[in-house]
Amino acid sequence: MLNNKGKKSYKGYLYLLPALLVLSVFVFYPIINAIVFSFDETKAVGYVFGFGSYKYLFEDKRFLQSLVNTVIYAAVVPALSVGLSLMIANTLANLKNEKLKGVFQSIYFLPYVTSLVAIGVVWSWLFNGQYGIINYLLGFIGIDPINWLSDPNWAMPALIIFSVWKSLAFNTLILTTGIASINPQYYQAAKIDQATNSTIFRKITIPLVSPIILYTYIISLIAGFKVYTEVFVLFNGRTLDGRVSTVVMYIIDRFYGDQDFPLAFAAAVVLLLIILTVTFVQRTIARNKVHY
Amino acid sequence: MEKKMNIKVALKYFLLTLFAIVTLFPFYWMMASSLKTAFEVIQTPPTLVPNEFMWENYGIALTMAPFARYFINTVIVTALSIVSSVIVAILAAFAFSHLEFKGRDFIFSLFLASMMIPGEVLIITNFKTISALRWMDTYQALVVPYMANVLYIYMLREFFLKIPKQLYFAAKVDGANDWKFLWKIMVPMAKGSIITICILVGINSWNSFLWPLLVTNKEEMRLLSNGLTAFQSDAGNRYELLMAASTIITIPVMVAYIFLHKKIMNGITVGGVKG
Numbered sequence: 001m002l003n004n005k006g007k008k009s010y011k012g013y014l015y016l017l018p019a020l021l022v023l024s025v026f027v028f029y030p031i032i033n034a035i036v037f038s039f040d041e042t043k044a045v046g047y048v049f050g051f052g053s054y055k056y057l058f059e060d061k062r063f064l065q066s067l068v069n070t071v072i073y074a075a076v077v078p079a080l081s082v083g084l085s086l087m088i089a090n091t092l093a094n095l096k097n098e099k100l101k102g103v104f105q106s107i108y109f110l111p112y113v114t115s116l117v118a119i120g121v122v123w124s125w126l127f128n129g130q131y132g133i134i135n136y137l138l139g140f141i142g143i144d145p146i147n148w149l150s151d152p153n154w155a156m157p158a159l160i161i162f163s164v165w166k167s168l169a170f171n172t173l174i175l176t177t178g179i180a181s182i183n184p185q186y187y188q189a190a191k192i193d194q195a196t197n198s199t200i201f202r203k204i205t206i207p208l209v210s211p212i213i214l215y216t217y218i219i220s221l222i223a224g225f226k227v228y229t230e231v232f233v234l235f236n237g238r239t240l241d242g243r244v245s246t247v248v249m250y251i252i253d254r255f256y257g258d259q260d261f262p263l264a265f266a267a268a269v270v271l272l273l274i275i276l277t278v279t280f281v282q283r284t285i286a287r288n289k290v291h292y
Numbered sequence: 293m294e295k296k297m298n299i300k301v302a303l304k305y306f307l308l309t310l311f312a313i314v315t316l317f318p319f320y321w322m323m324a325s326s327l328k329t330a331f332e333v334i335q336t337p338p339t340l341v342p343n344e345f346m347w348e349n350y351g352i353a354l355t356m357a358p359f360a361r362y363f364i365n366t367v368i369v370t371a372l373s374i375v376s377s378v379i380v381a382i383l384a385a386f387a388f389s390h391l392e393f394k395g396r397d398f399i400f401s402l403f404l405a406s407m408m409i410p411g412e413v414l415i416i417t418n419f420k421t422i423s424a425l426r427w428m429d430t431y432q433a434l435v436v437p438y439m440a441n442v443l444y445i446y447m448l449r450e451f452f453l454k455i456p457k458q459l460y461f462a463a464k465v466d467g468a469n470d471w472k473f474l475w476k477i478m479v480p481m482a483k484g485s486i487i488t489i490c491i492l493v494g495i496n497s498w499n500s501f502l503w504p505l506l507v508t509n510k511e512e513m514r515l516l517s518n519g520l521t522a523f524q525s526d527a528g529n530r531y532e533l534l535m536a537a538s539t540i541i542t543i544p545v546m547v548a549y550i551f552l553h554k555k556i557m558n559g560i561t562v563g564g565v566k567g
Contacts, residue, residue, distance in 0.1 A: 011470065012393030019384035020399070022440035027406050030417030088311055091304050106553045107312045110319070113549050113556060115499045117517040118538040121524055122322040125531055131334040133321060165314070170560070177561050197300075226412050229501045236524050248412045248502075255416045256506065268413040275410050 034272075038265035053266035063267060065242045066250040072156065073246065074224035077163045082217045084164070085171035090201060092172075093179040105176060112169035120233030123162045124149060127234070149235055152243040159244055163230050167223070171216045178212035179205060211286065218282040225274050228252070247271050322542070326350070326535035333532040346532065353536040356526065361512055362519035363540075366498060369434045369515060373497040374490050376439045381489060382482075384440070385448035386474050390460060403442045415503065422507050433507040434515070438497075444489045447562070451485045452478060488559035491552070498545060516541045 013020075038053055057063050088108070095101045111119060126134050127148035135145040148158040182205065190200045206213070228248040231239070239245040245253075247267060255264035325333050326349055327342040354360065387393070388400050418437055427433040455478065463473045479486070501517045508514055514522070520537055527534045549556060 009393040012387045012391035012396060015383045015387035015391060015470075016393075016399070017383075018380045019403075019440040019445060022380065022436065023403065023406060023442075025421065026418055026437040026440075027409065027414060028402075030414040030421070031406075031409055033417045034413055088308070091307055095304070095308070104308050104312060105557070106549075107315055109553070109557055109560075110315060110546070110549065112560070113495055114319075114542050114545050115517055115520075117499070117501055117520050118322075118541040119318060121520060121534060121538050122318050124524075125325065125535065126318060126321065128531070131336070131338075131531070133338055136336065136338055165318075169315075173557055173560060222410070226410050228412070232501075233521060233524075237521070251412065251416070252502075252506075255419070261416065264416050268416060271410060272413045276408060279408050 031272075034265045034268050037262055038269045040262040040265075053262045054270075056263065057266050057270065062242055062245065062253075063247075063250055066245040066247050067270075069156070069243070069245060070225060070227065070247045073160065073163070073227055074221055076160055077167065077224050077227075078217055078220035080160070081164045081167045081171055081220055082175075082213060085168055085175050085216065086213065088168070088172050089175035089179055090205060092176050105173065108172045109169050111166050112173070116166065116229050117233050119166065120162065120230060123165075124234050124236065127158050127162075150240065152240050155235070155240050155244045159231060159234055162234055163227070166230070167220055171220065174216050175209065175212060178209040182208050214282065214286060218278065221278055222275055225271065225278070319542070319546075322535050322538050325532055326539045328532050330530060330532055333535075334529075349532050349536040350540065353523075353527075353533045353540070356533065357519055357523045357537070358511065359516070359519060359537065359540055362514050362516045365431075365513060366516045369431060369504075370494055370497040372431060372435045373438060374493045376435060377441055377444060377493045378486055378489055380440050381444040381448050382474070382479060382486070384445045385452050386470075386478065388445070388449045389452035390474075391470070403445065407442045412502075415506065418503075419506050427507070429508055429510045429513045434500075434504055437503070441493070444492070447489065448482060448485055451482050455481060485562075487555065488562055491556050491559040495545075495556075 039050060041052065092101060092104055092108075095104070126132055129135065129145060129147040129150065132148070134148070138146070146154050148154050186204050186208070187200065190204055195203070226248055227246050231244050231246055231249060235244055239249065248271070251264050251267045251271070254260050254267060324340070324342060327345045327347070328339070328349075329344070329346055332339060332343055388396065422428060422433045422437075427436075459477065460473060463477060468476070499517065500515070501521075504515045505518050505521075508518065520541055523537050524534060527537070
């Protein structure tokens with residue numbers, strides 16, 4: 001019996017071995033390594049072991065600008081995306097024609113599955129200052145051509161428009177599914193009470209899907225803080241003197257370009273702290289405030 | 293009352309159609325531009341439909357960069373990622389759901405906690421590890437670091453836990469060992485969840501960008517996504533060729549989507565809400 005138990009125990013580890021090995025080498029070790037070596041002496045400062053990298057980071061204009069850009073992006077894109085998705089999902093969920101609903105839903109989700117890189121290249125063509133179709137269409141309402149991708153003042157709006165367009169797909173799908181899963185009895189009862197559509201939306205739909213709204217918002221927020229590929233592709237690797245640089249871009253620049261590992265690690269740890277804070281806040285809200 | 297309702301319904305359809313156009317237009321414009329001549333593509337006012345269909349743009353794009361090679365690489369990496377991720381997840385999920393061993397719950401909570409760590413924080417060290425292993429410009433560099441995904445392990449474990457334990461004990465009495473039980477009984481039952489995982493891994497792998505950009509330098513090891521951004525710099529102002537290349541990358545996924553859209557959307561919803 002004892003022997004049997006011992007054998008059982010050993011077997012569990014065998015099944016777990018591949019996952020444990022991969023996660024240890026590529027997740028657990030690197031996270032510890034990142035934290036420990038963020039305190040290492042950096043090329044840029046020449047400080048010995050300590051907070052030198054962090055000190056340098058928060059005095060580095062390049063980092064501060066990347067951080068500000070990322071915060072602006074994360075403040076705007078998720079809010080716009082979830083808000084618009086909610087509006088579309090609610091309209092879609094109220095559609096009586098099931099077949100048409102399915103068609104719309106499949107169309108809306110398409111940008112999620114198609115390559116972000118390919119579609120980013122397409123958007124850089126749409127935004128083209130000279131020949132882009134967006135400027136051509138804006139011409140009809142009397143707006144002069146905008147250099148979306150080279151004018152520092154218009155780069156962030158272009159990035160936001162593209163990112164919202166891309167992220168609507170996921171949020172709309174999740175919210176439509178969420179609204180569709182609300183018990184129809186709530187709506188029937190509201191109809192009997194002659195509630196208006198907007199009252200139904202505010203008093204029934206919003207509270208009942210609030211956990212899903214929070215979920216999509218947090219997922220978008222975390223993705224927002226990690227934004228990289230969208231920028232790289234839309235601007236073909238340029239940052240317009242840092243005007244569209246992001247935290248992840250800064251990390252990549254520091255370690256891949258400058259080979260300054262401690263500084264890159266410190267920036268990565270800052271990103272980690274931001275994301276852990278977001279996750280923690282989400283858990284607290286989900287526990288206390290969201291109506292189920 | 294009747295009339296007011298009609299206007300409301302019409303408005304609803306208008307809004308939904310408008311949004312469908314906004315969603316589809318970039319894809320249409322990509323394909324339309326890819327078939328125009330170098331002159332027509334930058335013509336003002338732009339033509340909505342190409343005057344003549346320049347299919348040779350695709351041929352030119354394919355010779356300007358080794359897209360066929362990128363395509364094969366991407367297929368190989370995606371296939372390897374799907375197979376390895378599914379196997380690793382099945383084994384780990386079985387250990388967490390059916391086997392007893394010391395520290396099981398602790399390891400499981402450690403796995404779950406690791407889901408909060410953004411991958412971008414790990415890439416610096418992982419890049420160093422890959423070069424120390426001399427894995428630069430290899431398929432394993434693109435596959436191995438992402439083989440173990442806690443979300444998929446979690447999803448499968450949830451499913452395995454729903455299967456009645458009696459089945460496990462009955463199989464044991466019949467002389468089936470754990471290995472046989474897992475592959476002959478559990479895995480076929482979990483087919484739905486496994487297909488979902490395949491779809492999620494497939495989409496992520498096909499579209500991955502940052503990690504392959506870092507660990508591949510040789511042109512013959514590039515994936516489609518990195519090949520396209522390199523081509524973006526090379527093609528310069530030849531937008532019709534750039535759009536042809538973008539179409540080449542997008543079409544396989546779009547075709548798969550037309551056939552599998554219900555399964556894909558279902559998979560994302562399940563994966564999304566659980567995660």
